[in-house]
Amino acid sequence: MFVVVVGCGRVGAQVAHDLVEDGHDVNVIDQNAEALQRLGSDFPGEFVQGVALETTVLEAAGIERADAFVAATNGDNTNLVIAQIARDRYLVDCVIVRVLDPARARFYEEKGLVTVCPTRTAIDRMSQALRAFAGGDGEGG
Amino acid sequence: MYAVIVGGGKVGANVGRALLRMGHEVSIVEARSQRFATLESEFEHMARYGDGTEIFVLEAAGMARADVCIAVTGDDEDNIIIGQVARDHFGVENVVARVNDPRNQEHFDLLGVAPTVCATESILSLIEHEVPQHSLVHLFSLRRENLEILEIQVVEGSRAEGVAVADLQMPPGTLVISVLRNRVGRVASPDTVLGPGDQVVAIAEPGQDSALMELFASE
Numbered sequence: 001m002f003v004v005v006v007g008c009g010r011v012g013a014q015v016a017h018d019l020v021e022d023g024h025d026v027n028v029i030d031q032n033a034e035a036l037q038r039l040g041s042d043f044p045g046e047f048v049q050g051v052a053l054e055t056t057v058l059e060a061a062g063i064e065r066a067d068a069f070v071a072a073t074n075g076d077n078t079n080l081v082i083a084q085i086a087r088d089r090y091l092v093d094c095v096i097v098r099v100l101d102p103a104r105a106r107f108y109e110e111k112g113l114v115t116v117c118p119t120r121t122a123i124d125r126m127s128q129a130l131r132a133f134a135g136g137d138g139e140g141g
Numbered sequence: 142m143y144a145v146i147v148g149g150g151k152v153g154a155n156v157g158r159a160l161l162r163m164g165h166e167v168s169i170v171e172a173r174s175q176r177f178a179t180l181e182s183e184f185e186h187m188a189r190y191g192d193g194t195e196i197f198v199l200e201a202a203g204m205a206r207a208d209v210c211i212a213v214t215g216d217d218e219d220n221i222i223i224g225q226v227a228r229d230h231f232g233v234e235n236v237v238a239r240v241n242d243p244r245n246q247e248h249f250d251l252l253g254v255a256p257t258v259c260a261t262e263s264i265l266s267l268i269e270h271e272v273p274q275h276s277l278v279h280l281f282s283l284r285r286e287n288l289e290i291l292e293i294q295v296v297e298g299s300r301a302e303g304v305a306v307a308d309l310q311m312p313p314g315t316l317v318i319s320v321l322r323n324r325v326g327r328v329a330s331p332d333t334v335l336g337p338g339d340q341v342v343a344i345a346e347p348g349q350d351s352a353l354m355e356l357f358a359s360e
Contacts (some may be wrong), residue, residue, distance in 0.1 A: 040261060053245060077194055077218040084252050103196040104222070107230055 001025070004044055004066045004092075006052045007073035008035035010090055020044060027061045030073075031077060052082045058090070068094040076101050083113055145170065145233075146208040147193035147223050148214035149180045152239060155183060156211055168202045172214075194222050196230060209235040212254075217245040224254035255285045276358040277350055280342070290318070290344050293353055297337035298360035307331035312352035315345040 001024050005016045008030035015041065016026045026045040030036075033049045050057035052073065063069065069086040071079035076099050083097035096114045099105035105117035142165045146153045149171030157167045171177040171185055182187040191198035193214065195260065204210065210227035212220040220238045227233040240246050249257045252309050252313035264330060269278040276294040292359040305316050306329045317329045321340040327333070335341065341357060 053248065055247070075218065077216070077222045081218040081221050081248060081252070085248060089251055101195060103192070104226075107196065107226065111229065 001067040002062065002065060003027075003068040003070065004029065004058070004061050004063050004086075005070040005072065006030075007071065007079075007098075008032075008038055008047070009072065009074060010038075012070065013038035015072065016043070016045065029057060029061050050088050053078065055085075055089075058082070058085070063090045063092065066090070068092065069096070071095070071097040076104055080104065080113070081109055087113070108130040143203065143206060144168075144209045144211060145199070145204050145227075146211045146213065147199075148212065148220075148239070149176055149188065150215060151211070152213045153211070154180060154183075156213065157187070170198060170202050194219050194226070196226060199223075199226065199231065201209050204231040204233060207231070207259060209233065209237065211237050212231050213239040215241055215345070217248070221249060221252055224249075225252065228253075240328050250284065256283070259282050277354055287346060288344055289347055290342065291322075291350075291353070292340050292342050293357045295335045295337055295339040295341060296358045296360060299357055300355075300359075301340045301341075301357045302336050303338055304335055305331065306333045306335070309335075310356070311343075311355065312345075312349045315349050317344050318342045318344055 003024055003026045004067065005012050005026060006013045006029045008028050012028065016028050019026045027048065028039060028045060029048045029050060029052050031049065031051050036047045039047060044123040048057060048061040052058060063086060064126050069092045073079055073082040079097045079099060083095050086092040087095045096116060099117050100119050101114045102117050102120045105120060144160050144165055144167050146157050146167060149169045153169055157169050158166050162253045168187055168189055169180055170189045170191060171180055172192045177188060177190045180314060184311050185356045189202050193199060204227055210233045212223040213253060214220055217240060224236045224238045228236050236336040237256060238249060238254045238257050240257045243259050243261045246257065246259060249255065266280055270280065270292065278292045279289055280292055309317065311317065319326050320333055320335065321342065
């Protein structure tokens with residue numbers, strides 16, 4: 001499949017690499033030209049420098065023929081807006097959006113977006129670990 | 142009426158002042174601490190500190206009982222999210238949003254955040270009105286209602302010249318509102334006869350530009 005990844009930070013760059021490893025075609029968008037370094041010189045896909053809110057940038061990265069779209073910039077609202085543009089304007093079948101704020105993640109999940117919330121995951125794992133401790137040797141401590 | 146204004150810059154603060162003068166209840170949400178301090182000294186408890194794209198901040202500002210949400214931050218993606226959350230999460234019936242970059246207008250339209258106000262577009266419309274480059278100028282657009290108000294100049298030798306308003310064969314979905322002659326506007330009456338150089342202000346459903354040009358501006 002062909003995937004467009006927006007945001008080439010730790011998350012976006014590694015997702016792009018994983019997908020390439022699995023044999024998929026991947027293009028990456030980031031507004032910062034230096035983000036290209038995270039992909040490494042052997043990255044086979046295209047890197048487009050630009051603001052993903054601009055349709056010319058999305059189209060330069062090939063969104064019109066994308067099977068999947070990943071929104072992983074460091075701005076929740078940017079991710080939520082470009083994900084909806086990918087779904088509603090370019091009719092991309094699979095749209096995944098990273099949202100740090102759990103409340104907004106839940107709201108947009110209810111509106112039909114596939115959201116990934118690292119904050120929620122961190123909260124759940126930490127609470128889980130503490131409860132396991134409290135329920136075991138830590139009881140009464 | 143209760144209005145929650147998100148974004149307390151010049152636009153937000155002035156809209157707040159105007160609504161207060163009209164006797165309405167207002168809250169202004171501002172995320173920048175320095176700007177908030179300035180707002181608080183003027184608006185007191187009506188100023189609220191916080192990121193207005195966070196649901197709990199809007200909740201604390203009473204968005205659930207707001208009659209209107211005014212999203213006027215300097216970021217278009219924020220204004221879109223505020224508009225969607227206000228409407229779909231809090232059930233606010235009226236949302237007005239500011240478009241900072243006119244290239245983002247299409248995103249507001251796509252994602253259902255309307256009506257919108259864009260300063261750049263308004264300035265361009267005014268320039269077109271003052272210094273017409275084309276005989277047809279779009280003055281104002283009511284997107285949600287699917288109507289626009291436009292101005293068109295009557296060209297000498299056109300089908301409209303010398304014709305009374307009542308006898309104009311206006312394209313479907315259009316109506317003459319007023320006629321500007323020598324910079325004086327008058328509400329159009331059926332017996333107003335159009336002359337060359339007159340500017341006709343009309344209300345129209347979108348897509349009638351070429352039909353109107355054909356009637357008023359083709360020799």
